[in-house]
Amino acid sequence: MENKEQVSTSEYASKTTSYFSSRKLQGISIVASVLLPMIAAYIVFYTGLGIPNKTTNQGELIQPPIKINNLKVSYQGEEEIFPLDASPKWRYLIIGGSKCSNECEQLLYTSRQVHIRLGEKAHRVERLLVTGAPMSLEKQEYFRVEHPRLKILQLNENSIRTLQELAALQNVDEVKALLIDQEGFAMMAYDNHHNGNQLLKDIKRLLKYSYEK
Numbered sequence: 767m768e769n770k771e772q773v774s775t776s777e778y779a780s781k782t783t784s785y786f787s788s789r790k791l792q793g794i795s796i797v798a799s800v801l802l803p804m805i806a807a808y809i810v811f812y813t814g815l816g817i818p819n820k821t822t823n824q825g826e827l828i829q830p831p832i833k834i835n836n837l838k839v840s841y842q843g844e845e846e847i848f849p850l851d852a853s854p855k856w857r858y859l860i861i862g863g864s865k866c867s868n869e870c871e872q873l874l875y876t877s878r879q880v881h882i883r884l885g886e887k888a889h890r891v892e893r894l895l896v897t898g899a900p901m902s903l904e905k906q907e908y909f910r911v912e913h914p915r916l917k918i919l920q921l922n923e924n925s926i927r928t929l930q931e932l933a934a935l936q937n938v939d940e941v942k943a944l945l946i947d948q949e950g951f952a953m954m955a956y957d958n959h960h961n962g963n964q965l966l967k968d969i970k971r972l973l974k975y976s977y978e979k
Contacts, residue, residue: 836848856973858894
């Protein structure tokens, strides 16, 4: 009888040890699944280890990104702070020079077609044109008809020149569109060498993996 009790106690102890070992391994697995990606991300971010040479973005990356928020602009004759709408949207800021010439109009057309092709997600994206001089009434009317959701901003020439210098990239022309994230950072640039499909591919991916309020 005593032997049976000893065996029963031994089996219980063995099962208990096995149970707690299993629970311990599960706990370690859960902690590891949380910590390891964070550690890996930290290593990649600070060392660049594991980053492929070829990225998936179609636009030219601005490194480091440029903080655009709180930029003073003129909108409809009034001084405003960029962005005019504080909602967390992705924004194309088209730098069109002093008067928005043919190259500028071509880039506006491309960005407009991309905006249309976003369909139900179009409300999460905004397009803005920044110029260095007031537009004629005729041109304002033209843009109002052709680009009804476009906002036209004005900056002084020095501010535009500074913006151009900050966003200067070897493979991007002076007339360019800056893609600004929801926090107000210009992170990519496009010019007329980029087609609508390239812009669309980038913005669709960014909308997919970013929040919406």
